[in-house]
Amino acid sequence: MALTLAAVKKRAKKIRCVFLDIDGVMTDCKLYLAADGSELKAVNVKDGLGIKLLMKAGIEVAVISGRPSEAMQKRLEYLGLKHIYLNTEDKLPAYEAIQKKLGIKDEHCAHMGDDTPDIPLFTRVGLAIAVNDAHPKALAKAHWKTRNIGGNGAIREAADMILAAQGKG
Numbered sequence: 001m002a003l004t005l006a007a008v009k010k011r012a013k014k015i016r017c018v019f020l021d022i023d024g025v026m027t028d029c030k031l032y033l034a035a036d037g038s039e040l041k042a043v044n045v046k047d048g049l050g051i052k053l054l055m056k057a058g059i060e061v062a063v064i065s066g067r068p069s070e071a072m073q074k075r076l077e078y079l080g081l082k083h084i085y086l087n088t089e090d091k092l093p094a095y096e097a098i099q100k101k102l103g104i105k106d107e108h109c110a111h112m113g114d115d116t117p118d119i120p121l122f123t124r125v126g127l128a129i130a131v132n133d134a135h136p137k138a139l140a141k142a143h144w145k146t147r148n149i150g151g152n153g154a155i156r157e158a159a160d161m162i163l164a165a166q167g168k169g
């Protein structure tokens with residue numbers, strides 16, 4: 001369902017909240033497992049800046065992820081995110097709760113994802129963005145695919161595109 005760049009930009013103009021997945025979008029999907037049971041993952045500082053630029057431009061950023069992570073919670077709070085739903089496997093109820101809170105419709109929402117749990121949101125939002133290395137089933141439902149892979153600047157790339165479409169780039 002990939003759209004032309006002009007059609008993507010038309011949709012991007014209306015975006016007031018960007019929803020992000022964590023594993024595979026904010027990270028490269030890898031977990032480093034330590035003997036004590038703890039997990040490490042890496043985030044990209046460029047993506048962090050992309051999130052901040054969106055919020056500075058008045059666009060809300062929300063995170064909905066199936067996995068719990070204390071370290072990620074701290075990172076997201078550090079970035080200033082107000083809508084953080086971790087350990088939330090069913091993404092739609094969280095999506096709808098945030099929509100209600102912000103008083104926005106599907107056309108005002110973008111979602112960035114990388115795999116099949118993102119499809120329920122992809123089929124609802126005005127702008128469905130898949131990272132370059134997303135699962136083919138998720139890619140098939142996306143309106144736009146980033147050049148970058150997850151955890152490697154894909155969020156910054158999407159933020160730049162949305163801000164440019166809104167004349168805020």
Ligand SMILES: [Mg+2]
Pocket residue numbers: 021022023024025113114115
């Ligand atoms: Mg994911």
